[in-house]
Amino acid sequence: MERMLAARLHVPSRTLRVEEVPRPQPGPGEVLVKVEAAGVCLSDVHLIDGTLTPLLLEGDTVTLGHEVAGTVAEAGPGATAWPPGRRVVLHAGELRDGAVFTRGVDYDGGWAEYALSRADALTPLPDAVPFEQGAIIPDAVSTPWGAITSTGQVRPAEAVGVWGVGGLGVHAVRLLRAVGACPVVAVDPSPVARERALAAGADLALDSADPELRTRVRAVTAGAGLATAFDFAGVAAVREQALSVLAAKGRLVLVGLTNQPLTVADGTRFSYLQQQIRGHYGSDMPVALPEILRLMEGGRVDFSTSVSGVLPLAEAAEAVERLEKKVGDPVRLILRP
Structure with missing residues (x-):
């Protein structure tokens, strides 16, 4: 043999x-x-x-x-x-x-x-x-592609956010640019990752620890917030931050895997704005x-x-x-x- x-x-x-x-x-x-x-x-x-x-x-x-x-x-x-x-x-x-x-x-x-x-x-x-x-x-490309086109249902000219610009998130930025999302906001604590996001086509790259993050996202989206936010980090704090800048009827797509509980800090606001949380895999x-x-x-x-x-x-x-x-x-x- x-x-x-x-x-x-x-x-x-x-x-x-x-x-x-x-x-x-x-x-x-x-x-x-x-x-x-x-x-x-x-x-x-x-x-x-x-x-x-x-x-x-x-x-x-x-x-x-x-x-x-x-x-x-x-x-x-x-x-x-x-x-x-x-x-x-x-x-x-x-x-x-x-x-x-x-x-x-x-x-x-x-x-x-x-x-x-x-x-x-x-x-x-x-x-x-x-x-x-x-x-x-x-995986590294088709997973974000599926998250964008199928689970997230991103349409041209929609404002989107990508949390975690690693092996999947950087490809999400490229693909979002390709499908016409605008603006594309990337969020990552690493300066190297933020530079990588800008090189991949992000319109704005923010530090997740930036105290002005919400203000800056509102400014770049004319006050509306993000139509879709993608969590590629699988971190509870990321999901809470993404929800805080989501637009009315906005979608939070969970791509990063974690066994930690998922919480919505303000359930009334979430329901009033008719927002959604969608899980994604592959x-x-x-x-x-x-x-x-x-x-x-x-x-x-x-x-x-x-x-x-x-x-x-x-x-x-x-x-x-x-x-x-x-x-x-x-x-x-x-x-x-």
Whole structure:
């Protein structure tokens, strides 16, 4: 049996090891992909540090990596639409029996030399899009895209706010600019993140600790407040601050994950203004990925600056540490087998 390298997390001990494992074989309706690039996400960090735990994983060990791009190595029976050599992006999850299974969490992901995918969980990757940029689309780009277009239902000329300009929030700023939101207000305590937001197209970047934040948001929105606010930080204080500058009938979209309670300080005001809080997770990838790739091919968005570094698969632990400690303030680090 052929073998390959994979970065495997032993969940009970939270131990990450790069080790040799059997190379998987595609079964009926499956495709084996030679991995060319795999993104390192903060969710991976949280799986390792114990903040997140797989809910649907069979067994106690999983190959990490839900952001994956590569080329088709072999197609199983019934997967003839995917010839060897085809460039592809793997979806970050699959729907099984009504439940969402996340790649690299609930089943083996792409921090490996090869990865399995269902044939219906792949999207062709255009030649014009590098593997490194293609790899980050299934989460770092498609999640904010889904939050903007589906959950948030942002319309052109609407005033919007983005709290947390990290690996997802910076892409939200770019995408909001692309769909015509105006103005786009970014909020982050980090000066580096605020500079990044302005470079990505934000009209205004504010420190969350700024005592004049509410006044400045009201000023830039002609007193109306934000039609939609996005929480990419997953912090209770962020949500309270975003609600305080939300317009009448405004929408607060929760993208950042947290197990902390959600509170509304002034329930009467919230109801009187007919505001809404909407939860968001992932995206409809069969729809979102082709849309994003068309925007990239058409020059509407560019994610080249999002690739902050490329490391070999053997240095997966180093990549995790760099992201966790924000060494160099990375947006996305990429592993290459």
